[in-house]
Every structure is written in structure tokens, then in C-alpha cells.
Amino acid sequence: MTGVCGTGAEGSLWQDTCWFNGARMELVLGRSRSADFGAGPFLDLNTAGFEDVRVGGGLLGVAPFSDSLPVALSLGAYARRDDERWFPGVSGWLFLGSRSYNFHSNYAIAAGLLIGYQRDLHERGSDAVVIALQLDALLLAIPGIYAVSALRGSPEE
Numbered sequence: 541m542t543g544v545c546g547t548g549a550e551g552s553l554w555q556d557t558c559w560f561n562g563a564r565m566e567l568v569l570g571r572s573r574s575a576d577f578g579a580g581p582f583l584d585l586n587t588a589g590f591e592d593v594r595v596g597g598g599l600l601g602v603a604p605f606s607d608s609l610p611v612a613l614s615l616g617a618y619a620r621r622d623d624e625r626w627f628p629g630v631s632g633w634l635f636l637g638s639r640s641y642n643f644h645s646n647y648a649i650a651a652g653l654l655i656g657y658q659r660d661l662h663e664r665g666s667d668a669v670v671i672a673l674q675l676d677a678l679l680l681a682i683p684g685i686y687a688v689s690a691l692r693g694s695p696e697e
Contacts, residue, residue, distance in 0.1 A: 541654055543672025545588050553669055560670050562586025563677075566600055566614075566650070574607040574641040582614050588668045592622040594658065596631055602639065610639050620660060627662035635674060649676045 542561050546554030564584040571578035583597040598616015605611045612635035620627045637652010654674040660666035 541584075541586065541672045541674045543654070543670060545668045545670040545672075547588060547666065547668055553667065556589075558589030558591070560586060560588055560668065560672055561590075562594070564674065568600065568602055568639075568648070571602070571641055573643075574610075575604045576641075577604065578602040582616065584618075588658075588666075592620050592666070594618050594620045594629075596629075596658075598631070608638055608640070609636070611636060612639065618658060620658075620662075620666060622666070627660060627666070629658055629660045629662075629666075631656060631658045637674065647678075649678060651675050651679055 541564055542559070544557055545560035546557055548555035562585055564582060564586075566582045567580040568578040569580045570576065579599065579601045581597060582600045584595075586594050588594070596616050596618025598614055600612055600614040602610050602612045614633040614635070616631050618629045618631050620629055633654060633656040635650070635652055635654050637650065639650040639652070640648045642648045652674055654670070654672045656668075656670040656672070658668040658670070
């Protein structure tokens with residue numbers, strides 16, 4: 541995931557704008573087709589402006605708004621490392637975008653808009669309002685896979 545986030549001092553939610561970057565893993569269980577509800581755990585590792593490290597996880601629910609564009613809501617907790625100490629926090633995320641169901645494998649691609657709020661339970665100025673693009677790692681790898689295939693050429697039969 542990559543995007544912008546706003547952090548602010550006491551009383552102001554978005555005082556400073558910084559780059560938000562991270563990785564997220566999700567396991568959605570209970571879906572046997574695109575129109576099914578699903579739920580499962582998620583883990584994430586991210587940073588707000590490269591000033592801290594945030595490690596979190598929680599539960600994710602997927603609701604089929606439409607077959608190809610479900611809505612996912614996730615709630616969880618995180619720990620923020622800043623200046624050699626860890627601080628607790630809670631988070632909520634809303635995903636809007638494509639989340640396919642793969643009928644032939646357990647792996648499904650997701651890409652879309654991720655809107656989130658991370659509430660630091662120790663220091664109010666470290667809260668983050670996030671607007672990010674969540675891209676599946678496979679989508680980022682496709683140009684490289686194509687380039688390697690093109691360099692190798694077609695297999696001899």
C-alpha cells in the first residue's frame with residue numbers, strides 16, 4: 541500500500557501531510573464464489589513518513605457489494621516504534637476496489653483504494669488518517685515477469 545497520510549497535534553487531525561507506505565497480508569476464509577461474504581485475519585507493516593514503524597493485525601470482513609467490487613472492513617491493533625520505544629494503538633480500514641475470487645487456486649488478487657485511521661493510544665499527535673492505493677504484489681511483479689519471459693523467448697518444442 542502506498543499513499544498519503546495526515547498526522548496532527550492535539551485537537552487537529554490533519555496538520556502535517558506525509559507519505560504512507562507499507563505491506564499488508566490478508567487471509568479471507570468462507571468464500572466459495574465472488575458473491576459470498578468472507579472473513580479472516582490480516583497483518584500489516586507500515587510507516588507514516590518514514591519516522592516510525594507500525595506493526596499491526598486484526599480481523600477483516602468482506603461484503604459482496606457486487607461480484608467484482610466487494611467492500612472490506614478491517615479492525616485491529618498495532619504497535620508503533622518511535623525513538624526506541626513501542627506504543628499501542630488501534631486501527632480501522634475500509635477497502636474499496638477489485639477483490640477477485642479465484643476458482644482454481646487459493647490466491648486472489650486485490651487492488652483498490654484503502655482508507656484508514658490509526659489511533660495512537662499513547663500520543664495524540666501520532667494518529668494517522670490514511671488515503672492509500674492497495675496494489676497486490678503480483679501486479680507489481682507482472683512487468684518483470686513479462687521482461688524475463690521476453691528475454692528467454694518462446695520454448696522450443
